[in-house]
Amino acid sequence: MKYRRIVSKLLQRSEEKSVLLHTAMKVYAYKRAKKSARTKSLAAETSPLTASLLINHLSFDPRSATIPVLDLAGPIRRFARSDDPDLARYCTYLMLTELGLIPKRPGASGGLLLRHLGVRVKTKKIRLLPGFFTDLFNLKMKVNWDQVLGKKAHSEAQRRSNLIRGAWKGNPSFLITVLDNFNDLLIQKLSMRHRQLRVPFRRASGSNKIPDFGSWLQHPDLARVLPASRPVFDECHKKRLVADVAHATIKKTGKFTRPLGYKEAQKVIKNLRQAYNELLSEFGKL
Numbered sequence: 001m002k003y004r005r006i007v008s009k010l011l012q013r014s015e016e017k018s019v020l021l022h023t024a025m026k027v028y029a030y031k032r033a034k035k036s037a038r039t040k041s042l043a044a045e046t047s048p049l050t051a052s053l054l055i056n057h058l059s060f061d062p063r064s065a066t067i068p069v070l071d072l073a074g075p076i077r078r079f080a081r082s083d084d085p086d087l088a089r090y091c092t093y094l095m096l097t098e099l100g101l102i103p104k105r106p107g108a109s110g111g112l113l114l115r116h117l118g119v120r121v122k123t124k125k126i127r128l129l130p131g132f133f134t135d136l137f138n139l140k141m142k143v144n145w146d147q148v149l150g151k152k153a154h155s156e157a158q159r160r161s162n163l164i165r166g167a168w169k170g171n172p173s174f175l176i177t178v179l180d181n182f183n184d185l186l187i188q189k190l191s192m193r194h195r196q197l198r199v200p201f202r203r204a205s206g207s208n209k210i211p212d213f214g215s216w217l218q219h220p221d222l223a224r225v226l227p228a229s230r231p232v233f234d235e236c237h238k239k240r241l242v243a244d245v246a247h248a249t250i251k252k253t254g255k256f257t258r259p260l261g262y263k264e265a266q267k268v269i270k271n272l273r274q275a276y277n278e279l280l281s282e283f284g285k286l
Helices: 003-006 019-031 035-043 050-059 069-079 085-099 108-116 128-137 145-149 151-167 172-191 198-207 218-226 228-243 262-285
Strands: none
Touching: 003 019, 019 035, 019 050, 019 228, 035 050, 050 069, 069 085, 069 172, 085 108, 128 151, 128 262, 145 151, 145 172, 145 218, 145 228, 151 198, 172 198, 228 262
């Protein structure tokens, strides 16, 4: 009991709070839990990386494995249907090699593995935007993206979400630029379909198909529909205009653009979490 109390407080005392410490704590707890409680808790694991590490540590790593893989059959079957490509592929492999089973409805990456082996199965269609908003902004909303964006724009939004993921820990200037590009696409499509915005949007476009994004962000009708998020999208847009990957100089001042700092990017990202919440709510009303 003394050790359990010590272990239970490690994460809150840690400054880093890394996935390695989180995983080690759960391995300690699961080894001492009843089979039913362990299976239920592991199946409810929300982090794909933590789930895969736990399965490996509990049943396969020679330094720590003490639980038969058959005891984890339930979670492995569930994770084989995961939208996370690595977890789905790993658990599909475990079902084939350790459990002697073929997943009935594997994740997309597991389905590719099975088809390569000559097994014909139905797989779930990949949808990147729900995972993008959940993983990076902790937002879970059911939106029919094909319907509200159109299939072509949905594909473009997914492509840009991949660019954002790729730039998340890299160059802040590039990250803010791609985020502004992504915001532009979403707000365009919302404005074209929203009953309060479609007419002002067409008028603001003039002879063009769409208006200038920076000018549209200042429009009072957009401010009425997105009162909390419009200033955040405007902040992101203004940061993009001074970033060195956008232009050589700033239009108004003639000064050279500059690399954006990590703290600047983190401030924009923090504000975007709430902004996307409002934007997705408006999409959900369409």
